[in-house]
Amino acid sequence: AEGISTPLTYGCLRPVILLPEKALEEKGRELEYILEHEYVHICYCDALMKLVMVAALCVHWFNPLVWAMALLLNRDIEFACDAGVLKRFGEQARAGYAMALIGMEEKKIGLVPFFNGLGRNAIEERINLIMKYRKPKYTAVAAAVSLVAAVAVGFATSAEHVRATENPWQESAGYGEEARD
Numbered sequence: 549a550e551g552i553s554t555p556l557t558y559g560c561l562r563p564v565i566l567l568p569e570k571a572l573e574e575k576g577r578e579l580e581y582i583l584e585h586e587y588v589h590i591c592y593c594d595a596l597m598k599l600v601m602v603a604a605l606c607v608h609w610f611n612p613l614v615w616a617m618a619l620l621l622n623r624d625i626e627f628a629c630d631a632g633v634l635k636r637f638g639e640q641a642r643a644g645y646a647m648a649l650i651g652m653e654e655k656k657i658g659l660v661p662f663f664n665g666l667g668r669n670a671i672e673e674r675i676n677l678i679m680k681y682r683k684p685k686y687t688a689v690a691a692a693v694s695l696v697a698a699v700a701v702g703f704a705t706s707a708e709h710v711r712a713t714e715n716p717w718q719e720s721a722g723y724g725e726e727a728r729d
Contacts, residue, residue: 554652555582557589560596570655577641578648581633588632594625623670630674634681646678 549566557563565586571579589595601618608614633645653671 553655555586557586557595560593560599563590563595565590568655577637577644578651581637581641581645581648582652584633584636585629588629588636589625591632592625592628594629597621597625623673626670626674627677630678631681634678635683639681639683642678642681646675649674649678 550569552566552568555565555567555571558566565583567582571582598621601621604614605618630645634642637645649671
């Protein structure tokens with residue numbers, strides 16, 4: 549497609565992957581990484597999720613927490629796609645995938661003369677997470693599920709016990725012994 553600088557997924561019902569004209573010139577596995585990343589966006593229905601996010605922003609435009617939610621949701625969507633790509637290609641593809649992301653970012657922003665490099669931007673955070681990526685172990689997943697189940701059971705139980713022989717409504721309704729006198 550003309551006029552776009554980075555690949556993107558477009559559409560909710562029939563999503564398509566739009567690539568810049570220069571993306572087909574990519575060598576090696578870079579094009580595979582790009583296509584897999586966008587395919588993971590399609591599999592996770594990220595376009596629909598972002599549409600719901602924009603609707604929430606339109607309704608709650610004045611709420612800074614909703615803006616923070618939108619930023620964090622976008623970040624988490626990209627992290628999940630990066631993990632999906634690494635799951636497909638394996639941990640040995642981390643460096644190649646990170647270099648493909650850096651290459652796409654370079655093409656997108658070009659030369660920025662007033663960039664000071666002091667802030668930690670999103671692509672740097674993504675690269676760090678990609679390089680630290682490890683497949684989750686089954687014991688860690690089992691421990692997380694057990695913790696969530698224990699917390700759910702703890703909050704689902706009631707601390708107040710009513711005796712079976714006592715009617716809890718008797719005193720509050722005025723039908724006790726003193727009401728009969």
